[in-house]
Amino acid sequence: MANLELSVAPMHRIIKKAGAERVSESAAKALAKELEEVGIKIAKEAIDYAMHAGRKTVKAEDIEIAARKAIGK
Amino acid sequence: MANLELSVAPMHRIIKKAGAERVSESAAKALAKELEEVGIKIAKEAIDYAMHAGRKTVKAEDIEIAARKAIGK
Numbered sequence: 001m002a003n004l005e006l007s008v009a010p011m012h013r014i015i016k017k018a019g020a021e022r023v024s025e026s027a028a029k030a031l032a033k034e035l036e037e038v039g040i041k042i043a044k045e046a047i048d049y050a051m052h053a054g055r056k057t058v059k060a061e062d063i064e065i066a067a068r069k070a071i072g073k
Numbered sequence: 074m075a076n077l078e079l080s081v082a083p084m085h086r087i088i089k090k091a092g093a094e095r096v097s098e099s100a101a102k103a104l105a106k107e108l109e110e111v112g113i114k115i116a117k118e119a120i121d122y123a124m125h126a127g128r129k130t131v132k133a134e135d136i137e138i139a140a141r142k143a144i145g146k
Contacts, residue, residue, distance in 0.1 A: 005083040005090065013078045014109060015131055018116030020123075026133035027119070034115060034140040035108045036087060042107060043091030046100070050093070058088055060099035067107040071144055 006032040006039075042070045079105040079112075115143045 011028035043058070045066030050058045084101035116131070118139030123131045 005086045010078040014112040015116040020131045022130040024132045027131045030133040030136040039087040040091045043088040057095040058093045058100045059097045060103040063103040
């Protein structure tokens with residue numbers, strides 16, 4: 001996963017929002033990588049749900065059910 | 074969580090990268106919300122690990138161990 005879709009700046013903000021005093025650049029990059037992996041996993045599940053419903057368009061309801069399944073919410 | 078740090082455009086790209094033909098705007102927003110929640114969860118764990126190691130700076134190693142714990146990798 002060389003080319004990440006998520007940029008580093010919002011990762012810094014998320015880690016700060018969680019309460020961090022200081023965040024290393026590599027930590028922000030690591031979070032981008034982890035979240036992109038989770039995102040792909042959720043999206044793949046969501047595509048299965050959309051197809052099962054006879055749709056080619058992924059909708060919010062597909063993402064929501066997929067997230068519950070993929071990350072055990 | 075009214076103000077999301079993650080923007081919608083990379084969410085579209087992630088869902089497309091996962092193989093979707095079409096993605097609704099609300100699906101992209103839903104993924105941003107889910108990933109931000111996961112990001113905060115991972116970051117909070119990572120902060121605990123950093124503090125436990127006597128650091129105020131969150132490093133990549135904290136994010137990686139926190140991701141394994143928070144999302145069961």
